[in-house]
Amino acid sequence: MTTTGGRVRVGERLPTLEDVARLAGVSRATVSRVINGIRNVDPQLHELVWDAVGRTGYVPNRLARSLVTRRTGTIALVVSDSESHDDDPFMGRFFADPYFGRVVGGLMSVLRTAGIQLALQIVGTEDQRTRLVGDLRHGQADGVVVLSLPGHDPLPRMLTDAGVPAVMIGRPADPVPINYVDLANDAGAALAADHLVARGCQLVGMIAGPADVPASSDRITGFRRSMARHGHGWVPQVSGNFTQESGEAAMRTLLADHPHLDGVFVANDLMALGALLALRDEGRTVPADVAVVGFDDSSAATAADPALTTVRHPLEDMAAEAARLLMTRIDDPDMRVSSVIYEPTLIKRRSA
Amino acid sequence: MTTTGGRVRVGERLPTLEDVARLAGVSRATVSRVINGIRNVDPQLHELVWDAVGRTGYVPNRLARSLVTRRTGTIALVVSDSESHDDDPFMGRFFADPYFGRVVGGLMSVLRTAGIQLALQIVGTEDQRTRLVGDLRHGQADGVVVLSLPGHDPLPRMLTDAGVPAVMIGRPADPVPINYVDLANDAGAALAADHLVARGCQLVGMIAGPADVPASSDRITGFRRSMARHGHGWVPQVSGNFTQESGEAAMRTLLADHPHLDGVFVANDLMALGALLALRDEGRTVPADVAVVGFDDSSAATAADPALTTVRHPLEDMAAEAARLLMTRIDDPDMRVSSVIYEPTLIKRRSA
DNA sequence: GCACAGCCGGAGAGCGCTCTCCGGCAAGAG
DNA sequence: CTCTTGCCGGAGAGCGCTCTCCGGCTGTGC
Numbered sequence: 001m002t003t004t005g006g007r008v009r010v011g012e013r014l015p016t017l018e019d020v021a022r023l024a025g026v027s028r029a030t031v032s033r034v035i036n037g038i039r040n041v042d043p044q045l046h047e048l049v050w051d052a053v054g055r056t057g058y059v060p061n062r063l064a065r066s067l068v069t070r071r072t073g074t075i076a077l078v079v080s081d082s083e084s085h086d087d088d089p090f091m092g093r094f095f096a097d098p099y100f101g102r103v104v105g106g107l108m109s110v111l112r113t114a115g116i117q118l119a120l121q122i123v124g125t126e127d128q129r130t131r132l133v134g135d136l137r138h139g140q141a142d143g144v145v146v147l148s149l150p151g152h153d154p155l156p157r158m159l160t161d162a163g164v165p166a167v168m169i170g171r172p173a174d175p176v177p178i179n180y181v182d183l184a185n186d187a188g189a190a191l192a193a194d195h196l197v198a199r200g201c202q203l204v205g206m207i208a209g210p211a212d213v214p215a216s217s218d219r220i221t222g223f224r225r226s227m228a229r230h231g232h233g234w235v236p237q238v239s240g241n242f243t244q245e246s247g248e249a250a251m252r253t254l255l256a257d258h259p260h261l262d263g264v265f266v267a268n269d270l271m272a273l274g275a276l277l278a279l280r281d282e283g284r285t286v287p288a289d290v291a292v293v294g295f296d297d298s299s300a301a302t303a304a305d306p307a308l309t310t311v312r313h314p315l316e317d318m319a320a321e322a323a324r325l326l327m328t329r330i331d332d333p334d335m336r337v338s339s340v341i342y343e344p345t346l347i348k349r350r351s352a
Numbered sequence: 353m354t355t356t357g358g359r360v361r362v363g364e365r366l367p368t369l370e371d372v373a374r375l376a377g378v379s380r381a382t383v384s385r386v387i388n389g390i391r392n393v394d395p396q397l398h399e400l401v402w403d404a405v406g407r408t409g410y411v412p413n414r415l416a417r418s419l420v421t422r423r424t425g426t427i428a429l430v431v432s433d434s435e436s437h438d439d440d441p442f443m444g445r446f447f448a449d450p451y452f453g454r455v456v457g458g459l460m461s462v463l464r465t466a467g468i469q470l471a472l473q474i475v476g477t478e479d480q481r482t483r484l485v486g487d488l489r490h491g492q493a494d495g496v497v498v499l500s501l502p503g504h505d506p507l508p509r510m511l512t513d514a515g516v517p518a519v520m521i522g523r524p525a526d527p528v529p530i531n532y533v534d535l536a537n538d539a540g541a542a543l544a545a546d547h548l549v550a551r552g553c554q555l556v557g558m559i560a561g562p563a564d565v566p567a568s569s570d571r572i573t574g575f576r577r578s579m580a581r582h583g584h585g586w587v588p589q590v591s592g593n594f595t596q597e598s599g600e601a602a603m604r605t606l607l608a609d610h611p612h613l614d615g616v617f618v619a620n621d622l623m624a625l626g627a628l629l630a631l632r633d634e635g636r637t638v639p640a641d642v643a644v645v646g647f648d649d650s651s652a653a654t655a656a657d658p659a660l661t662t663v664r665h666p667l668e669d670m671a672a673e674a675a676r677l678l679m680t681r682i683d684d685p686d687m688r689v690s691s692v693i694y695e696p697t698l699i700k701r702r703s704a
Numbered sequence: 705g706c707a708c709a710g711c712c713g714g715a716g717a718g719c720g721c722t723c724t725c726c727g728g729c730a731a732g733a734g
Numbered sequence: 735c736t737c738t739t740g741c742c743g744g745a746g747a748g749c750g751c752t753c754t755c756c757g758g759c760t761g762t763g764c
Contacts, residue, residue, distance in 0.1 A: 016751085032753085033712095063424070063491065063751090067751070067752095068752045072415070097453070100453050100456070104447050119472070140414055299596065305632065369721065379743065390723095392742075394743085412720085415721090416749090419720080419749050419750070419751090422749085
């Protein structure tokens with residue numbers, strides 16, 4: 001250990017607690033206490049220690065600390081991709097979708113102030129899933145936020161079995177005792193149905209998302225049930241995969257099969273954007289000829305022309321709530337399994 | 353340690369190397385060798401160990417391993433936000449922008465197969481920056497990808513000074529010996545200029561991004577220089593902040609000041625979308641009255657109506673390259689500082 | 705003056721892993 | 735038969751931190 005101009009160097013190594021302790025003339029334990037603000041340490045020593053910290057430029061090694069405290073200050077965001085393969089473009093689609101950014105933004109708004117970092121994990125294979133759960137049990141992350149994805153994913157169950165603090169965004173496909181935050185998707189779809197019917201639409205179709213995504217199937221059932229209640233027992237339906245292109249294709253199919261269609265509910269804004277394009281292409285005016293209602297109220301809704309009437313999905317708020325829920329659960333292992341359901345609202349713009 | 357039906361339990365604790373070693377009747381070191389596939393271990397012991405691993409359900413503790421190997425299998429994605437404050441909506445905007453998702457998607461496409469996870473970090477204050485660099489020096493992450501953001505950020509310099517493997521996406525604002533991947537933004541803007549002039553536009557304006565973002569200023573200089581070369585010494589210019597709303601406002605200003613405008617280059621697609629809306633609102637037809645060229649070729653370009661003619665910005669590829677570059681640098685500390693510049697291309701669609 | 709309580713700070717045992725060092729043994733050379 | 739070479743596996747020292755335990759000192763009550 002050499003001293004140069006007040007600044008202390010310890011060779012190649014970064015300064016450790018030991019170095020600080022030696023310089024301050026106290027024990028490692030005392031430095032640790034001071035750093036972590038524990039108990040009453042003699043004010044004089046306190047100052048001595050901080051002085052030594054400053055002179056060495058000491059920064060605690062989080063890894064070492066985590067090893068013993070079993071806390072990492074990290075939350076994992078896992079995107080469980082049980083369906084697609086490595087070369088499947090699915091993931092590309094996923095990240096490009098506003099959904100991902102909105103969720104990350106919502107999570108970070110809460111985690112950031114708490115000084116917690118987010119670790120992104122994509123798990124596809126069985127092997128990766130087991131590994132992830134193993135790592136989590138070891139405390140690789142303090143908790144995990146799971147995004148709801150297609151298929152009957154075994155991950156939620158694995159996580160609860162392992163006792164890992166977890167929160168899902170979007171309800172699990174299978175009944176699993178896991179915390180989650182969701183939107184009342186069926187109620188949202190019902191809102192769309194009410195609006196289209198109130199507008200006087202006679203033949204209303206639906207462009208649905210993949211049936212194996214809970215959010216998607218909830219929108220389907222909610223819409224159909226509400227339409228039926230309004231006397232529209234028959235609702236033509238075509239499915240897409242939540243992308244703009246699929247929405248455009250679905251709209252064309254719908255139009256070809258039902259030329260007299262005068263209203264359509266599209267399960268997300270991106271597909272609605274595609275639908276709008278197809279409608280214009282087919283010479284239909286929106287909303288005069290065909291009224292269109294989207295879902296999500298993403299940036300795509302205001303980008304559309306005419307601006308989309310859509311069901312608001314407060315994803316950022318939901319993600320923020322998920323983060324808070326998770327943090328509570330981490331601090332209180334005995335917290336009961338809970339869920340928070342958000343109520344959707346209809347945002348009226350020009351397309352319907 | 354109790355045995356129940358072939359399955360071995362070690363109480364509350366998760367099994368450790370020690371447990372496996374005891375069960376297999378070998379030393380900890382040997383188990384470690386087997387797990388990590390090191391040296392020639394006697395095939396019999398090898399099998400014995402794997403058997404014990406299976407029976408205990410042993411999963412290595414990454415934290416403990418990282419502490420000694422100084423490798424974490426994690427790369428940090430830092431969004432250095434030196435300008436905005438906690439309550440500034442800037443971050444919300446940032447995550448919602450397709451930019452973020454495209455970068456993450458590109459990074460993950462490479463990191464995923466390498467089994468590396470991505471840790472998201474947002475640093476704003478001086479304090480957070482120091483802390484981050486400290487953590488990184490301790491090997492909290494093996495390397496870091498930095499996103500280029502407004503202002504003269506001290507972070508790149510801090511990282512290189514600390515010797516942390518780092519790669520920027522987008523060149524640093526100040527000259528810093530740091531690896532980076534960038535697009536020839538000026539060349540891209542020149543492409544747009546060439547196209548608008550070739551179309552016969554007589555009065556061309558520009559909607560620029562914030563001047564303190566390198567990518568943005570490069571687009572401005574590239575565009576103006578190329579226009580000048582074509583004899584258009586005068587190019588009216590209004591700035592936005594890369595959001596759709598700002599693009600819409602900018603377009604209105606431009607139109608008010610220059611009613612005879614017949615062409616406009618917009619520094620990103622999102623603003624171009626806004627510009628399109630403003631144009632339609634003002635009764636101008638695109639491209640007949642006013643030709644519009646965007647930048648990025650994001651999903652917004654095809655969502656627009658008419659579809660945007662735009663400069664392709666292969667962000668996913670660039671991010672993937674950044675990930676590869678970083679991984680190389682991590683494995684070879686002596687790698688010289690290098691940069692990769694991508695050439696833009698013009699994607700002709702309907703708006704110009 | 706003595707006993708007991710209370711508080712502060714140090715010693716040291718880990719957390720779970722890797723990796724160097726070294727002993728032991730088998731095989732081949734002289 | 736001895737010596738050398740080579741390889742395999744174990745012992746044990748850390749990585750940098752936290753935290754329990756305990757000794758020692760001061761203060762209070764009787």
